Amino acid sequence: MKNQINLLNQLQELVLTRDEHHATGDGSHMEALDKAIDDLVDRLQPEIRSLYMRLYKKDHIVMAPMNNGCCAICGMRLPISQVQAVKLCKQLQNCPSCARMLFDEEDEAPRWIGEKASRTEPRKSGVGRFSAEELMIPDLQSTDTEGAIRELAEAMESSHFVSSADALVSGALKRESILSTALGDGIAFPHVRGVEGGGLTLALGISKKGFVFDDSGEKVNIVFFSAIPTAVSAFYLRLIKCLSESFAKEENRKALIAAKTKTELWKALTKATRHSIQ
Template structure:
């Protein structure tokens, strides 16, 4: 498929990816130094015209995600219904940047739209609280089989697709690998937070996988616990809060132990619910 957005939007997407990666690292590890990431951000930002750079950075401060893909005829950032003329202009590859009339994000047409299925809800289901709003027992993988980072990410993604939470595992997996190439999502304590932003059609979804032996995932130690998240554009700001809550919930070895010792899907689910009760509301 021919990419629709022009080179300026491509450049802005790259810059936003770096800024998002920085925000995610800071949310999980506030004291971590990110000199190389900051240098890369500066290089891309300096290549923009002064006016565009200033406007873009103001949008980032306001919305976290300064760009939003068009989903159908709506802005994926705020859900605002766009005019057909505006949508046609965006898909037609206009040389002018298009903005959402409501949230002011810069709109673009993605190469391959990342979508997911709407959450399955039944009348009379109990109200969900805490992390239960974003996950489910069937998304718990207590014994990952993969021996490499790529295999583990595929295994988790494939399970999400088989359980009906995402539609295109291949595209999602490619996006997850692209994110890891920017800077590893591996954190301290043998944890990693791989994720894909801009997956529209439902709410934020969290899946957890545990590797008993651990694998090399770009961190200082082997990674054993993978918190894999699929994030719609509208939930990008909340995602950072959830990320901070998860890292705080499992910051010590004692807090991570129930996850690592889980012998079943149910055990892992119960450990997640109990472990996040105070920090994720």
């Protein structure tokens, strides 16, 4: 069963990558992604395949990580016997509420460890809902993709937003290997999905000189790095659309690149997104 769960998770990541490419890319990789998806579907056992198809018709998120004994997608608390069964992984388990296929996350998987919103402080708005000044890096030291992602992942870990920077880096590189997240204008959106336990986290790094991000030789100056709970995948798509639109304007990109300190970078990001991200 473990092998089928792994296939299903790979399949879901491919489908969500295709959704991203459809929403934000130029469509040039659609055919290759379709083919990779069909190949994986063929490797599912027949009864799991038909269940997959049924769930997929309703929603592209068919897999539900188990988080603290709950379905991480719909939030339903699972019966203790089912929690055990999901851990044992002998038989496929479906969430009693949303019917998605449940799986137990690896122990070393990165997790959201941020502070829960305080009841007494005013609610944050705009980009401040999922990012913060301490997640800004105005001058990335690295001159390659892995190094830049590592600096951003370490900022998330050291400012207590997400655990396991190492696991974040390997997750993000795995995602890059499916399809580059450089989307033009010198901006890339590397990300890791399946970071459960809380909300989305967004870090921003600027390389003043720029570096080659992927095999196509595309040069990147601006790196938005996100750790995403599976349940907010659709919101993430809207977020990268907003960010790419805001930073399609050259003056907004220049303001990010000119920022010398974390505070200046945070101000430039907040200012450029104040209308697009509510």
